[in-house]
Amino acid sequence: MFKTKTVYIVAGLPRSGSTLLMNILGQNPSFHATSTSGILDIILYIRNSWNNNAAFLAADRESRETRQINVMRGTLAGYFAETDRPICFDKNRSWLEYLETLSVIVGGRDNVKVLVTVRDMRDVLASFEKRVRDTAALAQPPMEQADATRFKTAAQRVQWFIDNSQPVGRSYNAIRDAVTRGWRDRMHFIDYADLTRDPAGTMAGVYEFLGEPPVIHDFANVEQITREDDHFHGFRNLHVIRRTVEPQPPSWAAVFDQTVRSTPMWKEIEKVSRFWRAYLRPMDGELPGDLPTPAADGISPAGADPGTVVDDTKNTGAKA
Numbered sequence: 001m002f003k004t005k006t007v008y009i010v011a012g013l014p015r016s017g018s019t020l021l022m023n024i025l026g027q028n029p030s031f032h033a034t035s036t037s038g039i040l041d042i043i044l045y046i047r048n049s050w051n052n053n054a055a056f057l058a059a060d061r062e063s064r065e066t067r068q069i070n071v072m073r074g075t076l077a078g079y080f081a082e083t084d085r086p087i088c089f090d091k092n093r094s095w096l097e098y099l100e101t102l103s104v105i106v107g108g109r110d111n112v113k114v115l116v117t118v119r120d121m122r123d124v125l126a127s128f129e130k131r132v133r134d135t136a137a138l139a140q141p142p143m144e145q146a147d148a149t150r151f152k153t154a155a156q157r158v159q160w161f162i163d164n165s166q167p168v169g170r171s172y173n174a175i176r177d178a179v180t181r182g183w184r185d186r187m188h189f190i191d192y193a194d195l196t197r198d199p200a201g202t203m204a205g206v207y208e209f210l211g212e213p214p215v216i217h218d219f220a221n222v223e224q225i226t227r228e229d230d231h232f233h234g235f236r237n238l239h240v241i242r243r244t245v246e247p248q249p250p251s252w253a254a255v256f257d258q259t260v261r262s263t264p265m266w267k268e269i270e271k272v273s274r275f276w277r278a279y280l281r282p283m284d285g286e287l288p289g290d291l292p293t294p295a296a297d298g299i300s301p302a303g304a305d306p307g308t309v310v311d312d313t314k315n316t317g318a319k320a
Contacts, residue, residue, distance in 0.1 A: 005032075005080050007106060008210060010091040012117035012175065014167040015127035017192040018091055019226060020245070021117055024203065025089055026225045028215045032085040035226040039079045040092045043072050047101060072105050087212065089115075093167075096174040099183050112186045113210055116175060119192035121273040122252035124168055125158050129255050132157060155260045162269065162291045169291055172275070176288060179279055189276045197247045219245040268292040 010018050022033040050056055050068045057064075080088045095102060095114065103109050132141050143151040143160050151157050161168040178187065188209040195202045199219045207214040222243055253261075260266055268291065275288035 006087045008089050009095045009114040010089050011093045011096045011114055013119055013124055013171045015124045016117040016119035017195050018117045022091055022226050023222050023224055024217055027217050030085055030087050032083040032088045033226060034091050037090045037092045040095055043075055046072055069104055076105055093171045096178040099178060114187045115190055116187050117190045118276045121269055123250055125161055126252040126255040128161055129154060129157060154256060155263055172291060184279060196245055199245045265292045
């Protein structure tokens, strides 16, 4: 029998400090932190295939759903059976799309708590662009593998990343939609700038949100305990953290020149660059709008190999 553990979620934007956060959390002897986790895909496979099974369909609905919930709960419990630590953090940006499923698994809405890492969208895109350039020195980046002619410019690559099928666009929309679906009170935003400038104050807010007793963290010596094979994700050093937590100045102005920053697309990105701030005040004003759609000149991932998704959580929507 698996021991029951408390499970919290870490989601949010890519390149916004989630790996750093997981390794800080891992300093707490009561906390177990994952690298990018695929257990959500397995749970979704169960959800999506359960009602296609003839034997289950023949059972009465109440018992069928009870068994389904038990299997999904057992799957999550089994995933964390390897650790004796009582509190586990599962990192996958796509959880925000499936909080209703999570609520059923963890025993109700009140048990759903999501740490949502965010960062100025311009610096998220700049960080990805730097990874592309670093990777391209010795290897072929994923979007170049998909269609080399469409992604030769920085502007084209920005358009790729903000598409709804790609990591920045999909994560942005997942955050907004989770709020729309009424989960704002179960989400705690962690600004990368705050985490690196004032890690102690930021972590105090995390502990308060979780309702867990705080511990003293060593922000000058954060050992990386989560490891990922970044070659699989297609970029060099995608999940490597600095050992010392210290402020990181904005880099987007140095990474993107006026050929990018003068485009209508960039102007629209700037309007929502710190979109989460709208959710930190009473929600009676203007809320963040959509990211720019692919331009008429064909800057779009639509022509790419559909199997190539530049995302470290992949498609997350397991089919039956």
